[in-house]
Amino acid sequence: MRVTFSILYLILIFALLVCTVLARRSDKATKNAVAFLESALIPPVLGNLLIVGTSIRITALIGCYFYYLGMDLVMYSLVNFTNVYCHGSDSKKYTPKFIYAILAADAVQMLLNPVFGHAFDIAEVDVEDAPYYKLMPFLGQTIHRIVDYAVFFSVVLIFVWATVKAPRINRERYAVILATMVAVGLLQTYNIFFQYAIDRSMLGYGVFGVVIFFFAIRYRPLRLLDRILSNIVSGLSDAFYVFDPNGNCIWANAQGCRLAGINDDNYDAVSAKLIKIFGDTGQQYEHMTKRMVGSSENARFYVLEENYVKNNKGQLDGSFLRIQDVTEEEQKLKARDEQIGQISQEAYRDSLTGVGSKAAYTRRINELNSEIAEGPAEFAVVMVDMNNLKSINDDYGHKAGDLYIKGCCHLICEAFKHSPVFRIGGDEFVVILHGQDYKNRAQITNSLRAAYKRTFEQKDKDPWLRYSAAVGIAEYASDDNTYELVFKRADKAMYDEKKQFKQEHGSIR
Incomplete structure (x- = not known):
């Protein structure tokens, strides 16, 4: 079992490293917060690996410090992720300095454990015919758990609020992240009260990190797309973009990606790209408008048409934007106008x-x-x-x-x-x-x-x-x-x- 869990922890560490790199390379607005959370999960998983895999006391002790200090770092990064993910561009207004200070103080008191011995110690037991070092918690460890649980519970409450308040198109991913958090919290609690012979508590957190990466970086809500795409199945040569109620792009077809100069899975930059190309109208491109792009000699002409999708209650579920290249038609009209102008001049x-x-x-x-x-x-x-x-x-x-x-x-x-x-x-x-x-x-x-x-x-x-x-x-x-x-x-x-x-x-x- 110890070998099996060691392999699982190694796989999770590798997966978290990959998620960190991919999050960094993403164009999502939440990429830094997600990458920080993914990388913060690696130390406690590594600590759990050392605890489970070693038969040497000093290695197990180092693993414990990686684990507990890493959990403070995880809580810090989780608060930061929640702040960014739930508040978006307004996240700076909600910086929870008080929570950060409590986590920093807890990390300090855990670091002082080698001096005062107030937090924890480890005791040797025999597991699978080999020494295994089991945690012996003291007051400092109890304080550590209370702090982490309080922070974790606060994050869960914020996600409950965000899930309720979120537009329906985003509610699914909020709900999945919330459910995963609750499951991880319950698993951690179970491990504390019904301790296994082998500590496996970081398995849940490792899986949680992968889930966070998927829903925060890779996931696109598809239910709305089924309705919207049925309205735009014709004219696939045009560029199409689908937006959530907040104006964030969640899908674009190949022509849309090509026009905006983005990858087919990173849509966060679409709005800024379109504003750079077509100019800022102050609102979305409501109804239909025409834009000229480029100098007069090499200009291209586009017709932008936006339509809104509402639910049965009349609430906005999202919108889709169609951009049609009408340069050829404009050139024909211009040639015709010039011909008419020439005829007029001759007249x-x-x-x-x-x-x-x-x-x-x-x-x-x-x-x-x-x-x-x-x-x-x-x-x-x-x-x-x-x-x-x-x-x-x-x-x-x-x-x-x-x-x-x-x-x-x-x-x-x-x-x-x-x-x-x-x-x-x-x-x-x-x-x-x-x-x-x-x-x-x-x-x-x-x-x-x-x-x-x-x-x-x-x-x-x-x-x-x-x-x-x-x-x-x-x-x-x-x-x-x-x-x-x-x-x-x-x-x-x-x-x-x-x-x-x-x-x-x-x-x-």
Whole structure:
């Protein structure tokens, strides 16, 4: 039996070491507390191994000190674990310094046992034909047991409270840990009052450590998942995350793990990862929202949709988040919008001259009428009507006519460099003057007339390069309540000039 129990203790020590390492490597928020508890269980288990396995008094005595001082360390780590596990991020508010002080004092009085001999001694007995050293408890050992039992009982009460108060999705693991604690406490009590020939009390604590590791680090509640996953069986190419009522991620599919950059069994970092990727909305991603990730050139687009799961009483059991990559759809929409924008630009631009089209001119008229309705405006209208376009088209063809139109338009654009130019008919242009062009309107308009006169008088050039046009201008007046009134005056001024050209040169067509 002694060999069997020694092997069991060795297995437990190895298991606790593995649990310690795995807990340290975990992304769980409770990883440090769990790792501390797992490592704290090793000294008393080792002490129990020395007590059971040795036939040498000094080794058994060392085992007793490992055992009893280790139990104080176990109680300390158990309180720390309970504090973190049950209070979460608020654990610092509940630091039980008084309990820690009592445990420290108990450890000191146990360390003084070699000096005063007040705590315990060991006596040799024969077990399986070999010396075995059995504990002889004194007052100090009784105090030690009272302290450890009081602390253990306090931890059990805290877990009872946590189990009752916990959301249903977490209640199962709280209940299992609580049940394991109670079982360990009962086993320890049984060992004290009905002592076996061989001390086996740390078997229960060793198993308890493995249970703690599983439920605190590896366990994921599955009952809620059965309900939630039935709602999201379609569209498995999307990323899915399942959260408990406190917003802690308890499950994610492969796409979700890949998107958040996590392992498939460490979900504690999911919330922070998602906030880093998509930004903090202040709440969960309630209902549906769209997020852009990355720079504008390499941006990816995601739709985030969260749904809540409630029980029959209307209480929140948890939620699940679906994240859909819609980058391809967004790129198609962007390409379509750019195409529509290009079409719109083409609609507002005259295809021959590149200046504003009749549609652009109509839009600008509406804008000016809105400005006039709001208060006094400041602009002038220049009306330009080309001379001789019909005769050039008839005599030399439309290609020559197009060159003539573009040449006339070029002179207008060169004159009015800071104002929009519109082609509103085959041979008609309108310029709406603003800014510097408006301030220098008389000078610029006269220079345009002079430019037309110079080119028209260059008789050595081809007829379609001898540009000519009539120019009329009118300014907005305070009593003009629409743009059209200003335009009519400019149009009349242009026709007056055109009549004069006809009188001097004949046909104006």
